[in-house]
Amino acid sequence: MESDKALRVAVLGCGSVGSQVVRLLDEQAADLEARVGAPVELVGVAVRRLDAPREVEVPEGLLTTDALALVSRDDVDVVVEVIGGIEPARTLILAALENGASVVTANKALLAEDGPTLFEAAEKHGRDLYYEAAVAGAIPILRPLRESLAGDKVTRVLGIVNGTTNFILDKMDTAGSGFAEALEEAQELGYAEADPTADVEGFDAAAKAAILASLAFHSRVTASDVHREGISEVTAADVQSAKDMGAVVKLLAICELKDDAVAVRVHPAMIPRSHPLASVREAYNAVFVESEAAGQLMFYGPGAGGSPTASAVLGDLVTVARNARAGTRGVGESAYADRAVLPMGETRTRYHVAIDVDDRAGVLAQVALAFAEHDVSIQTVRQEGRDLDAQLVVVSHEATDAQLSATVEHLRGMEIVREVTSVMRVEGEAE
Numbered sequence: 001m002e003s004d005k006a007l008r009v010a011v012l013g014c015g016s017v018g019s020q021v022v023r024l025l026d027e028q029a030a031d032l033e034a035r036v037g038a039p040v041e042l043v044g045v046a047v048r049r050l051d052a053p054r055e056v057e058v059p060e061g062l063l064t065t066d067a068l069a070l071v072s073r074d075d076v077d078v079v080v081e082v083i084g085g086i087e088p089a090r091t092l093i094l095a096a097l098e099n100g101a102s103v104v105t106a107n108k109a110l111l112a113e114d115g116p117t118l119f120e121a122a123e124k125h126g127r128d129l130y131y132e133a134a135v136a137g138a139i140p141i142l143r144p145l146r147e148s149l150a151g152d153k154v155t156r157v158l159g160i161v162n163g164t165t166n167f168i169l170d171k172m173d174t175a176g177s178g179f180a181e182a183l184e185e186a187q188e189l190g191y192a193e194a195d196p197t198a199d200v201e202g203f204d205a206a207a208k209a210a211i212l213a214s215l216a217f218h219s220r221v222t223a224s225d226v227h228r229e230g231i232s233e234v235t236a237a238d239v240q241s242a243k244d245m246g247a248v249v250k251l252l253a254i255c256e257l258k259d260d261a262v263a264v265r266v267h268p269a270m271i272p273r274s275h276p277l278a279s280v281r282e283a284y285n286a287v288f289v290e291s292e293a294a295g296q297l298m299f300y301g302p303g304a305g306g307s308p309t310a311s312a313v314l315g316d317l318v319t320v321a322r323n324a325r326a327g328t329r330g331v332g333e334s335a336y337a338d339r340a341v342l343p344m345g346e347t348r349t350r351y352h353v354a355i356d357v358d359d360r361a362g363v364l365a366q367v368a369l370a371f372a373e374h375d376v377s378i379q380t381v382r383q384e385g386r387d388l389d390a391q392l393v394v395v396s397h398e399a400t401d402a403q404l405s406a407t408v409e410h411l412r413g414m415e416i417v418r419e420v421t422s423v424m425r426v427e428g429e430a431e
């Protein structure tokens with residue numbers, strides 16, 4: 001790019017995020033020009049349907065349904081990909097890089113499935129590939145991991161990285177909303193993925209966890225390496241059970257470096273209300289990073305929605321533009337260490353188990369014995385008597401996930417157990 005020439009940008013997708021990128025490119029044009037040192041010009045916007053209603057007015061003549069032709073133009077400096085999904089996004093990004101454009105994307109699904117192919121293409125063609133918006137919306141978390149903490153050893157990343165599920169769980173906890181009603185609201189607010197199953201079943205959070213773990217531990221972690229459980233099975237009874245023990249249910253992404261292996265998982269967990277993650281409300285996200293030298297760091301902010309995500313996209317766009325003007329490239333991906341992925345069964349967790357049992361003498365001892373048989377020690381137990389039966393709520397100490405799930409299976413087979421009504425992992429110590 002010549003120093004006095006405008007930076008020419010093509011945007012792929014004009015939905016929740018793309019429409020806000022287009023809006024900001026127009027509204028912030030003067031500021032962007034000042035920061036980049038040259039005008040930033042929108043030259044095309046690819047969509048699937050020309051006649052769909054838009055949240056933004058796209059300048060006359062810029063909308064097209066031929067995304068491949070747009071990225072193949074020889075006057076495009078940067079392609080912003082906010083279509084989502086694997087194809088055609090992957091083909092379009094690779095074509096853009098091959099054609100000499102740098103790329104900014106928010107596409108965590110693609111990065112978690114096939115990131116290395118994209119990074120290698122960017123390297124091969126000497127172009128930038130930036131993706132800050134792919135994890136935790138507006139929160140700057142990838143650049144700190146890739147650059148600011150590059151001289152430290154990150155050992156753990158723990159966070160709430162999906163806005164839709166946090167919004168649903170928060171509404172269930174604070175407003176007593178039903179699951180379906182809260183999901184519909186999250187969709188209307190532009191938080192959910194095109195297919196909300198990706199949010200609800202934890203696929204979106206798992207993709208983000210894979211990206212976080214790859215950067216934090218300089219390893220190649222893909223979505224398939226992540227143990228994933230969503231929130232579709234979290235019931236009002238689980239939320240109430242958490243409340244009763246002074247906790248709240250959150251969908252957590254947990255990435256850990258254990259010796260030289262990585263353990264990456266996404267699942268709902270009860271956390272004490274005193275835990276900083278418990279106060280993360282609505283579609284906000286928060287990510288804790290623990291590293292050897294720095295200690296604990298926390299990143300917090302809006303994790304979903306068109307405008308916050310567009311903020312991260314524009315930040316990357318300015319960086320790419322500055323690099324282009326300086327005739328340089330940004331920091332590429334690190335050399336990757338070949339680390340084993342620890343199976344979920346070997347990961348150490350804690351369980352909260354609520355059990356309906358016959359209300360007769362000796363029940364507590366029999367339940368305790370079941371835990372002991374699997375070498376799981378009990379931290380707390382609470383008993384609530386009712387007419388003919390009683391409920392026991394047991395919180396275990398840490399054990400491997402395999403020991404804990406074997407204990408639950410054992411309980412389910414016991415004669416005195418009428419029903420195991422709630423099983424959930426517990427994260428963080430109550431005060």
Ligand SMILES: NC(=O)C1=CN([C@@H]2O[C@H](COP(=O)(O)OP(=O)(O)OC[C@H]3O[C@@H](n4cnc5c(N)ncnc54)[C@H](OP(=O)(O)O)[C@@H]3O)[C@@H](O)[C@H]2O)C=CC1
Nearest residue numbers: 013014015016017047048049082083084106107304305309
């Ligand atoms: N929404 C959010 O809060 C966040 C989203 N992201 C990521 O940003 C990306 C976009 O998400 P979002 O804006 O919510 O998605 P939307 O579903 O709202 O928008 C997708 C856009 O892509 C267009 N599109 C779909 N298929 C094609 C195609 N084959 N060719 C050209 N255009 C196409 C659609 O066109 P049309 O309008 O004509 O249907 C639409 O404009 C995804 O990767 C998502 O994971 C990241 C962080 C937060």
Ligand SMILES: N[C@@H](CC=O)C(=O)O
Nearest residue numbers: 162163164191192193
């Ligand atoms: N659907 C995602 C959007 C942002 O990544 C979420 O809800 O977090």
